[in-house]
Amino acid sequence: METNKTAYIAIGSNQGQKLQHLQDAIDMIYSEVGDVVRVSKIYKTPAWGFNGNEFLNACIEVITRLTAEDLLRSLLEIELKLGRERIPNQYTNRTIDLDIIFYDRLKLEQEHLVIPHPKLTSRKFVLQPLADLIPYFTHPDFKTNISDLLANTADNSTIEVVTEQLQPKFNQLEKLSxxxxxxxxxxxxxxxxxxxxxxxxxxxxxxxxxxxxxxxxxxxxxxxxxxxxxxxxxxxxxxxxxxxxxxxxxxxxxxxxxxxxxxxxxxxxxxxxxxxxxxxxxxxxxxxxxxxxxxxxxxxxxxxxxxxxxxxxxxxxxxxxxxxxxxxxxxxxxxxxxxxxxxxxxxxxxxxxxxxxxxxxxxxxxxxxxxxxxxxxxxxx
Incomplete structure (x- = not known):
């Protein structure tokens, strides 16, 4: 039986009922992956890497017993269930996008999974919500915390915090001794x-x-x-x-x-x-x-x-x-x-x-x- 690990996952949507897609993803991650214990603010951001609709982006903290590889498989399955259509090597509009940013302090490089996420430092739409959750977490490769990475990113796109909030979802036990x-x-x-x-x-x-x-x-x-x-x-x-x-x-x-x-x-x-x-x-x-x-x-x-x-x-x-x-x-x-x-x-x-x-x-x-x-x-x- 695996022990608990802490994963940080970037979630985004720029198609359909974007806010609902994000909350549905959180609910499904709770049901299939682990407890979603913290959720960042939601940010409205321009499409990155292609001309498309504006995104709503956030980051979540997840406690899971899944291995990193099983976590990726589960997230891809959730994307499919929420209507994500992937086109290889091409950025497109999407109902949901789920990316593993960190998995504890694991450093992993495989064909389909690299942790920490290799494009984190160039994506303000990930760094900003991630800084809401772990501003002083040190990146295992760059030895720099998230706040400093955000301050020094080359991505100068404009992002805007929205008033709506996403709800974390996790198991709780009533008080007993x-x-x-x-x-x-x-x-x-x-x-x-x-x-x-x-x-x-x-x-x-x-x-x-x-x-x-x-x-x-x-x-x-x-x-x-x-x-x-x-x-x-x-x-x-x-x-x-x-x-x-x-x-x-x-x-x-x-x-x-x-x-x-x-x-x-x-x-x-x-x-x-x-x-x-x-x-x-x-x-x-x-x-x-x-x-x-x-x-x-x-x-x-x-x-x-x-x-x-x-x-x-x-x-x-x-x-x-x-x-x-x-x-x-x-x-x-x-x-x-x-x-x-x-x-x-x-x-x-x-x-x-x-x-x-x-x-x-x-x-x-x-x-x-x-x-x-x-x-x-x-x-x-």
């Missing part, structure tokens, strides 16, 4: 937690299960290693959640975790004999009585078939022999827990046909669903 993302093995809970942490500046707590020496042995001989595995998880989770929560101020920080402590009970009930589970539950209740509860507990439900497919894709050797019956039991355990739980605010989300890692629109919808649940909570934050 502690969000737990839960799910079965292979449900995507860790990926979603990481994405939310990165997108909303949340402190991240990830379960450190990879270091558990009993886990590979358990998948080979569940009956023999169930109790030592569950007890080690119980101790590890308690130590981790206590240590991690102690680092954060839940009155001011936003914390997201890819597990909730109650998963210990859910897994243990599946794997342990009745007498073992009775003892285990007593120890759990003593250890976790003072651990803070999440404001919202989100459960990502996946069918057993989909879980097995996800597990196969991520390729952890010790998981490849997990039996479907075991996953089914875990799913049942979670659903029973959710059904009878009265102390937690729980949102169950059916993840059938949702691919939030690879589909920006699926991710947006998932955030909206979580937001809707948060908005119905009575939180004193």
């Amino acid at each position: 502690f969000l737990a993302i839960e799910g079965n093995i292979g449900s995507g809970k860790t990926s979603l937690s990481q994405m939310i942490s990165e997108d909303f500046n949340a402190k991240l707590i990830l379960e450190r299960f990879k270091d558990n020496a009993f886990l590979p042995k358990f998948y080979e001989d569940q009956k023999r290693y169930a109790f030592p595995l569950e007890m080690s998880f119980l101790a590890d989770r308690h130590q981790q959640i206590a240590d991690d929560i102690a680092q954060f101020d839940l009155f001011t920080d936003f914390v997201v975790s890819d597990y909730d402590v109650h998963k210990s009970l859910i897994f243990a009930k599946v794997t342990l004999e009745a007498e073992e589970f009775s003892l285990y539950k007593k120890i759990f209740n003593v250890m976790y009585s003072e651990i803070p509860k999440p404001d919202l507990y989100v459960y990502l439900y996946q069918s057993t078939e989909q879980l097995l497919e996800n597990i196969k894709k991520r390729g952890r050797d010790y998981e490849q022999n997990i039996a479907p019956d075991y996953l089914e039991q875990i799913n049942t355990g979670y659903l029973e827990f959710i059904k009878h739980q009265q102390q937690l605010n729980i949102k169950l989300i059916d993840m059938a046909s949702i691919d939030f890692v690879n589909s920006r629109s699926d991710y947006n919808q998932l955030i909206k669903t979580i937001n809707h649940s948060i908005s119905h909570l009575n939180l004193n934050v």
